[in-house]
Amino acid sequence: MTLDVVEVTKIVDQHFPQAREDVGAFVIEALPELGARVRLPIREAFIRPGGSVSGPTMFKLADLSVYIAILAERGEGAVQAVTSNMTINFLARPQPTDLLCNVHLLRLGRRLAVAEVSLYSEGQPEMVCHATSTYAMPPT
Amino acid sequence: MTLDVVEVTKIVDQHFPQAREDVGAFVIEALPELGARVRLPIREAFIRPGGSVSGPTMFKLADLSVYIAILAERGEGAVQAVTSNMTINFLARPQPTDLLCNVHLLRLGRRLAVAEVSLYSEGQPEMVCHATSTYAMPPT
Amino acid sequence: MTLDVVEVTKIVDQHFPQAREDVGAFVIEALPELGARVRLPIREAFIRPGGSVSGPTMFKLADLSVYIAILAERGEGAVQAVTSNMTINFLARPQPTDLLCNVHLLRLGRRLAVAEVSLYSEGQPEMVCHATSTYAMPPT
Amino acid sequence: MTLDVVEVTKIVDQHFPQAREDVGAFVIEALPELGARVRLPIREAFIRPGGSVSGPTMFKLADLSVYIAILAERGEGAVQAVTSNMTINFLARPQPTDLLCNVHLLRLGRRLAVAEVSLYSEGQPEMVCHATSTYAMPPT
Numbered sequence: 001m002t003l004d005v006v007e008v009t010k011i012v013d014q015h016f017p018q019a020r021e022d023v024g025a026f027v028i029e030a031l032p033e034l035g036a037r038v039r040l041p042i043r044e045a046f047i048r049p050g051g052s053v054s055g056p057t058m059f060k061l062a063d064l065s066v067y068i069a070i071l072a073e074r075g076e077g078a079v080q081a082v083t084s085n086m087t088i089n090f091l092a093r094p095q096p097t098d099l100l101c102n103v104h105l106l107r108l109g110r111r112l113a114v115a116e117v118s119l120y121s122e123g124q125p126e127m128v129c130h131a132t133s134t135y136a137m138p139p140t
Numbered sequence: 141m142t143l144d145v146v147e148v149t150k151i152v153d154q155h156f157p158q159a160r161e162d163v164g165a166f167v168i169e170a171l172p173e174l175g176a177r178v179r180l181p182i183r184e185a186f187i188r189p190g191g192s193v194s195g196p197t198m199f200k201l202a203d204l205s206v207y208i209a210i211l212a213e214r215g216e217g218a219v220q221a222v223t224s225n226m227t228i229n230f231l232a233r234p235q236p237t238d239l240l241c242n243v244h245l246l247r248l249g250r251r252l253a254v255a256e257v258s259l260y261s262e263g264q265p266e267m268v269c270h271a272t273s274t275y276a277m278p279p280t
Numbered sequence: 281m282t283l284d285v286v287e288v289t290k291i292v293d294q295h296f297p298q299a300r301e302d303v304g305a306f307v308i309e310a311l312p313e314l315g316a317r318v319r320l321p322i323r324e325a326f327i328r329p330g331g332s333v334s335g336p337t338m339f340k341l342a343d344l345s346v347y348i349a350i351l352a353e354r355g356e357g358a359v360q361a362v363t364s365n366m367t368i369n370f371l372a373r374p375q376p377t378d379l380l381c382n383v384h385l386l387r388l389g390r391r392l393a394v395a396e397v398s399l400y401s402e403g404q405p406e407m408v409c410h411a412t413s414t415y416a417m418p419p420t
Numbered sequence: 421m422t423l424d425v426v427e428v429t430k431i432v433d434q435h436f437p438q439a440r441e442d443v444g445a446f447v448i449e450a451l452p453e454l455g456a457r458v459r460l461p462i463r464e465a466f467i468r469p470g471g472s473v474s475g476p477t478m479f480k481l482a483d484l485s486v487y488i489a490i491l492a493e494r495g496e497g498a499v500q501a502v503t504s505n506m507t508i509n510f511l512a513r514p515q516p517t518d519l520l521c522n523v524h525l526l527r528l529g530r531r532l533a534v535a536e537v538s539l540y541s542e543g544q545p546e547m548v549c550h551a552t553s554t555y556a557m558p559p560t
Binding site: 018021022045048054055056059060063082083084085086087088089090 | 161162194195196199200222223225226227228229230
Binding site: 227229231232246247254256266267270272274 | 507509511512526527534536546547550552554
């Protein structure tokens with residue numbers, strides 16, 4: 001890990017300020033080796049009829065969290081990394097509670113980063129969503 | 141095709157009213173056999189620094205458009221269909237113009253529907269985004 | 281877990297005898313809760329110029345191992361389960377050694393099973409291949 | 421298109437001779453702009469009980485056909501291109517007849533190529549398999 005929670009949060013807020021509006025008031029909870037744990041406090045607008053959380057909300061959180069894990073490892077030089085691919089599986093109906101997102105970078109290469117992502121509803125044991133994602137790294 | 145553009149639009153607006161807020165002011169332009177063509181008029185909030193359109197905006201449009209194609213074929217009985225999987229490839233930087241989305245249902249089974257989706261920026265020849273998606277159909 | 285290693289091996293060999301020819305002399309090493317660990321002893325035919333193992337060999341091992349994990353949980357009644365989707369990421373060049381495959385069933389529903397798969401070359405720390413896969417379960 | 425059918429066939433046979441054994445006696449039928457059409461004559465070993473064709477056979481044909489399309493466009497310099505990702509959807513039971521594979525390169529960049537693939541059983545109208553695939557291009 002190159003950067004800590006405060007540094008990564010600052011870079012995201014500076015280079016990607018719309019994330020606060022788009023994704024919500026995310027909180028980076030931890031930056032383990034080659035990974036990230038990010039919490040998304042629930043917000044009225046995310047909730048679907050029946051109390052579930054929308055698919056795009058989960059997509060956005062997964063995508064942002066992978067970006068956070070890449071920044072933590074590679075530093076500000078990786079700010080131009082862009083998503084090239086995401087495969088997302090919706091597994092269980094989320095609860096109207098905070099979403100907890102765990103990222104693990106399976107590969108962090110010079111040109112590509114591949115990550116695995118698991119999402120949980122706080123207080124619910126089963127995984128609600130799983131994703132794998134590829135980012136194209138900026139040329140150095 | 142079972143339903144026409146007016147009927148499908150009405151079902152979406154009735155059962156999924158948040159789509160107008162979430163996805164935007166989508167317009168169903170055509171419902172070809174086993175498919176759909178949907179336009180998303182550009183909106184300030186979708187635009188990223190540099191003039192691009194956000195990934196989640198494309199994800200949401202792709203997902204909604206597959207749902208529209210399923211409804212058109214299967215009618216209101218399919219309103220409980222849910223996304224189980226989406227694989228999305230971001231191919232080219234979209235322009236800050238309307239997004240045009242084409243859906244083709246590759247398989248429309250009793251239990252699963254599989255769709256292919258291509259997205260274009262209006263006035264730009266190359267595809268900006270491609271997706272394949274699986275919906276779990278409601279038990280009959 | 282419903283069945284043990286001996287029982288699952290017997291079912292695969294009985295209903296899917298071509299696996300021994302196609303995939304190779306696989307060995308089920310363990311059947312943890314909602315999962316499986318399967319070893320594929322290396323065979324001359326799998327090896328590519330340069331000493332790597334072919335992509336299709338990894339695809340076949342991943343696919344068979346998910347099937348094994350489903351059988352272990354659901355028993356012989358699941359023998360008609362079929363792969364509906366697989367997303368596979370090739371991460372690192374495998375070594376010309378045995379392949380070790382770990383499956384974790386993320387969701388085992390009445391209609392769909394979703395699994396995550398990681399593959400390693402024996403004696404190599406980094407993951408060589410990652411997959412997520414959906415099986416359609418046979419109607420009960 | 422840079423190379424023709426004879427030239428591409430020669431390059432594959434020279435650099436990837438095991439394809440004839442592994443995938444089968446493939447025939448490049450056409451190399452349209454940014455694409456390829458490849459036929460795989462059916463072979464006893466591909467056939468599953470019930471007369472279907474195995475999933476790995478379709479995976480291998482899809483993967484090889486994308487490689488062929490890339491070679492046709494980029495020439496022998498692309499021979500080191502490697503599959504980084506494939507998402508494959510199995511749609512319908514194939515018949516025990518030749519497989520016909522159509523590739524369309526959605527993007528052919530300097531670093532990544534993204535392709536869409538559709539497979540048919542000869543004489544059967546519905547698509548049996550659909551895939552999207554990413555190749556990492558060799559550094560120039």
